[in-house]
Amino acid sequence: MRQNQTVWIFTVLIVLGLSLPGRAWSRTVAMQQPCANCHTMHNSQNAATVTGARQDALMKGDCVGCHTRTSGVGFDEGGIIKPFVWHIADPGYNEMAVSTQPTLAGGDFYWVADGTPLRDDLKGHNVAGIAVQVSRTAPGDLAVKVYDIDNPLTCAGVNGCHGDGTGTQVQQQVVSIWGSHHSNAPIDGSSPKASYRMLYGRSKNVLGGVLGAEDPDWEYTLSATDRNQYKGELRSLSDASASAAFISSSCARCHSNFHNDDDTGNTGTADLAFASPWIRHPVDIDIGGRGSEYAYGTGGLAANFQVQTPLGSETFTNPPRATLNLDAQNGEAIITCISCHRAHGSPYDYSLRWNYQAWPGGGYNGCGDCHTTKN
Amino acid sequence: MRYSDLRTFLLIAAFGSASFFPTVSEAAGPYTDSAHGNTNYGVSRSEIATAGFARGNCAHCHEQHASVGGSEPAPVNVAADEHSYLIFDKNNNDQTRNFCFNCHGTGTGYQDGVHVVNRSYSFRAGGWTTETLNNVKDAFSKVSSHNLADIVTFVTDKAWTNTTTNACGVCHDPHQVQGDPGDYSTNGSNPKSDLTRGVAITEINSLPVNLWGDGFLPDLVTANAIEIMSNYTANYLAPNRINGGSEPDGSVTTNGSNLANYVNFCTTCHDTTATTFGSRTLKVINWATEKHGQGVADIDIQMNVPYVSGNGALGYVLSCLDCHEPHGSDNVFLLRGAVNGNLTLPPGGTPQYTTPINSGVKFGQLCSQCHNPLPLGGVNPPWDDVHHSNTSPLDGPYQRIGSPDCNSVVGCHLTAAGTDTIDCSGCHYHGAAIGTNNPVAGGTILAPDLVVGTNSQTF
Numbered sequence: 033m034r035q036n037q038t039v040w041i042f043t044v045l046i047v048l049g050l051s052l053p054g055r056a057w058s059r060t061v062a063m064q065q066p067c068a069n070c071h072t073m074h075n076s077q078n079a080a081t082v083t084g085a086r087q088d089a090l091m092k093g094d095c096v097g098c099h100t101r102t103s104g105v106g107f108d109e110g111g112i113i114k115p116f117v118w119h120i121a122d123p124g125y126n127e128m129a130v131s132t133q134p135t136l137a138g139g140d141f142y143w144v145a146d147g148t149p150l151r152d153d154l155k156g157h158n159v160a161g162i163a164v165q166v167s168r169t170a171p172g173d174l175a176v177k178v179y180d181i182d183n184p185l186t187c188a189g190v191n192g193c194h195g196d197g198t199g200t201q202v203q204q205q206v207v208s209i210w211g212s213h214h215s216n217a218p219i220d221g222s223s224p225k226a227s228y229r230m231l232y233g234r235s236k237n238v239l240g241g242v243l244g245a246e247d248p249d250w251e252y253t254l255s256a257t258d259r260n261q262y263k264g265e266l267r268s269l270s271d272a273s274a275s276a277a278f279i280s281s282s283c284a285r286c287h288s289n290f291h292n293d294d295d296t297g298n299t300g301t302a303d304l305a306f307a308s309p310w311i312r313h314p315v316d317i318d319i320g321g322r323g324s325e326y327a328y329g330t331g332g333l334a335a336n337f338q339v340q341t342p343l344g345s346e347t348f349t350n351p352p353r354a355t356l357n358l359d360a361q362n363g364e365a366i367i368t369c370i371s372c373h374r375a376h377g378s379p380y381d382y383s384l385r386w387n388y389q390a391w392p393g394g395g396y397n398g399c400g401d402c403h404t405t406k407n
Numbered sequence: 408m409r410y411s412d413l414r415t416f417l418l419i420a421a422f423g424s425a426s427f428f429p430t431v432s433e434a435a436g437p438y439t440d441s442a443h444g445n446t447n448y449g450v451s452r453s454e455i456a457t458a459g460f461a462r463g464n465c466a467h468c469h470e471q472h473a474s475v476g477g478s479e480p481a482p483v484n485v486a487a488d489e490h491s492y493l494i495f496d497k498n499n500n501d502q503t504r505n506f507c508f509n510c511h512g513t514g515t516g517y518q519d520g521v522h523v524v525n526r527s528y529s530f531r532a533g534g535w536t537t538e539t540l541n542n543v544k545d546a547f548s549k550v551s552s553h554n555l556a557d558i559v560t561f562v563t564d565k566a567w568t569n570t571t572t573n574a575c576g577v578c579h580d581p582h583q584v585q586g587d588p589g590d591y592s593t594n595g596s597n598p599k600s601d602l603t604r605g606v607a608i609t610e611i612n613s614l615p616v617n618l619w620g621d622g623f624l625p626d627l628v629t630a631n632a633i634e635i636m637s638n639y640t641a642n643y644l645a646p647n648r649i650n651g652g653s654e655p656d657g658s659v660t661t662n663g664s665n666l667a668n669y670v671n672f673c674t675t676c677h678d679t680t681a682t683t684f685g686s687r688t689l690k691v692i693n694w695a696t697e698k699h700g701q702g703v704a705d706i707d708i709q710m711n712v713p714y715v716s717g718n719g720a721l722g723y724v725l726s727c728l729d730c731h732e733p734h735g736s737d738n739v740f741l742l743r744g745a746v747n748g749n750l751t752l753p754p755g756g757t758p759q760y761t762t763p764i765n766s767g768v769k770f771g772q773l774c775s776q777c778h779n780p781l782p783l784g785g786v787n788p789p790w791d792d793v794h795h796s797n798t799s800p801l802d803g804p805y806q807r808i809g810s811p812d813c814n815s816v817v818g819c820h821l822t823a824a825g826t827d828t829i830d831c832s833g834c835h836y837h838g839a840a841i842g843t844n845n846p847v848a849g850g851t852i853l854a855p856d857l858v859v860g861t862n863s864q865t866f
Contacts, residue, residue, distance in 0.1 A: 154476060171477025290472040309491035309498075309572065312473040324614065381459060382476060392439045392463045393446040399465055400436070405615060406465070406582050407436030 069112055070098060070213075088199075088206045095187035095194075095205055096161040105134035107252050115250040117141055117376050118162055122148075125379050127386050127396060129254055129340040137251035137260050139374025139383060156377020160184035172290035179286050193282055193375070194230040196223070196239070219243055221277050228263065231282045240276030245348040256337035257351040264344025264366025265316040279344060280315040283369040290369070315368050318361035319343070319402055326358070327404035328365055333357055335365070340385060341401040344368040372398055437583045437618070439463065442605060444582075448591040450510070452495070452517045454480035468506075468581075469493040481517065482509070491572065499559055499573045502547045507575045512544030524590035528732050528743065531589070534598065534649030534657065535745035541589070543734060551742075552735030557684055561676065567612035578672075578733070580609035580616045598648070598657040600665035608667060610634075611675040620667025636663030639670055640701065640724040646777070647713055647748030654729070661713065666726060670694050673727045690837035697837065697866050699725045707802040709782035709793055711747065716779070718800070730773065738764040738773070746776040770831035790831075835866050 071090045101116035118141040123134040144156035168181045179191045188195035188205035195208025212225035224232040227241025245261035262279045319326040329336040334355040346363030356364040387395035400407035438444040449463030460466045473490045489497040516522035529535040555574035585605025610619040633639045643663035645653035653661045679693045694700030710716045731741045744752035780789035795803040
């Protein structure tokens with residue numbers, strides 16, 4: 033342990049030495065901020081203990097501790113820039129995803145958190161430190177589980193979506209995202225810090241990171257040309273299981289049976305025919321070139337991107353595509369898990385992006401954004 | 408144009424500018440206009456409703472992940488590979504197991520815990536309200552019915568654009584089809600027209616899918632895109648409805664303007680060439696020439712009300728559903744149990760026979776609902792006058808042979824016992840033509856002795 037602390041101290045000193053005066057390297061320029069915002073050198077300040085539990089990497093808190101906002105919305109809390117994923121007070125929710133987003137792209141844990149009025153596990157991921165987990169089974173899981181049922185669901189760590197899966201305790205989550213907050217490495221999936229939103233894990237028994245293009249303000253401001261770009265795959269019969277590079281594969285690590293067309297899920301074994309008629313809704317297929325009901329907004333050569341129902345793509349552009357070419361399956365209009373779901377949470381069951389349950393008669397039919405005659 | 412299109416047009420016209428619509432909006436569409444998407448009586452599987460889904464929501468039929476939140480709502484004993492199209496039960500199997508029967512059937516009902524009440528066409532259009540059939544599933548187990556497996560085979564072989572693996576969907580696209588169930592609200596069983604009840608069928612072999620019978624045509628340039636019976640022909644005359652009025656709604660409207668054009672609809676499959684339908688043999692149908700279609704009677708016909716007797720080209724054009732049930736019947740050939748205001752099925756009413764038309768004979772029980780078999784008041788046996796008598800105003804085409812012993816060795820009625828008649832279907836059927844199945848007397852095939860009656864035996 034002493035050796036680890038020594039390594040950490042040297043690491044921090046080197047980082048500080050290479051950074052701007054008083055400001056650390058960071059994932060984006062906008063996130064550059066004083067080291068003390070996140071770290072404590074001696075876990076004490078003004079003769080008081082900074083954190084209750086020891087955190088790795090001299091952190092003042094764990095993931096939840098840093099990414100929680102007590103009041104207000106947005107990513108700037110008094111000059112501290114970071115994506116807030118849990119608001120203690122109801123942040124509100126912009127179902128139609130226009131203009132500014134109080135809950136950012138991943139949604140918010142508010143609705144699933146302990147202490148929230150009408151708290152409901154269906155509203156999001158019940159991550160340790162935010163919500164008590166009554167059961168450690170993931171809906172749609174398989175007999176061959178990727179996650180460790182002896183440990184809780186966490187942001188990072190062995191049962192975390194972020195990071196490389198190392199670290200078996202809540203306090204050790206930072207180990208799995210080692211250095212990622214201080215890196216602006218190109219996103220190539222080679223490590224957590226080089227992965228989209230640090231999403232990294234095993235798919236088809238191969239470790240790898242999710243690819244994508246990150247919106248610098250986490251979709252606080254949102255439009256068709258100001259947004260995240262999610263990596264999707266043009267899957268086919270011969271490639272029924274998506275690789276780790278694709279955003280939906282990150283979900284399939286635990287929700288395997290939701291992802292693929294059969295029960296072999298994400299284990300790397302051969303899948304059954306990946307084709308219609310589906311027995312569950314497919315992901316990582318392109319709705320382009322399918323005609324019939326699949327118009328996605330205006331459809332055709334220039335289908336308007338629907339920010340409330342974001343589709344993934346094989347390649348990314350700067351700025352993001354405002355229109356998608358649906359004349360063929362060319363990788364611009366790929367359905368993913370998060371086309372319908374928020375990763376963290378939402379006010380709606382199953383962490384859906386919209387109040388689908390209330391439709392018709394109320395709510396919003398997100399299905400109709402792709403199945404355009406089913407409205 | 409669909410209703411939704413019309414509504415959109417009217418909204419735009421009313422507001423004068425599309426700027427009234429929000430940046431992201433969702434207009435009502437064909438699904439929410441459909442019976443299944445209706446917020447009052449649309450789909451509502453009990454367990455899904457308990458989970459908080461609104462009536463009409465897709466999740467009542469489609470489980471996005473072959474489960475809902477990782478759980479399997481009832482019915483649960485369904486094989487994994489039977490969830491095609493994400494639906495909760497096997498799509499199409501046979502006459503008794505079909506996905507649709509989970510709500511439109513018997514036994515355990517998933518629609519609000521019970522079954523949807525659906526009636527026969529004879530009940531709802533014909534006014535036969537004492538009929539006990541109350542679901543679609545049982546209709547397909549009647550004496551005669553459309554064979555669901557054969558339908559799938561048929562449309563698959565045709566490679567039609569809207570090929571489906573569920574036979575029901577061939578005629579009733581589930582995401583568009585309209586029509587309120589028989590048990591909806593207090594007036595669910597009240598007579599309604601094809602429009603006031605909601606359009607119950609969708610165009611076969613059409614992409615995009617199109618309601619058939621709403622009078623709005625997405626394909627105006629298509630010659631057969633005539634969805635209302637009064638547009639198909641000016642010579643439609645609605646049959647009477649039991650307890651008064653005319654079919655299908657008991658109103659005084661008789662020209663078919665309140666009726667879908669079932670002729671073009673049905674003849675999409677039952678066309679002029681189709682002689683096989685899966686495992687079955689079909690009669691070819693050419694409604695452009697057949698006498699019950701756009702062909703005309705060439706000699707005298709004696710009719711019951713509302714039809715008028717007369718000579719020559721009266722020109723009546725019937726709708727298929729004037730005589731046939733769409734799903735099934737206790738009669739053969741899906742013949743209706745109630746036609747033109749009277750029953751063709753016992754008990755009740757005044758059917759000519761005491762048994763259903765169930766053996767290929769006794770068609771007179773059907774035909775006599777419109778055709779008068781005793782125009783001279785019963786002087787001769789039924790149907791004798793119209794075939795043999797030239798007493799004014801009749802012009803019976805056939806001489807009596809062997810009279811008075813018509814069933815003697817020289818008569819025509821050799822195959823019938825006693826004074827029974829030759830069954831109508833022996834000579835009159837879809838696709839019948841002169842020279843086929845003529846009456847036989849003493850081993851000699853007879854031709855009509857009236858020149859004008861050269862094709863009198865055709866249907």
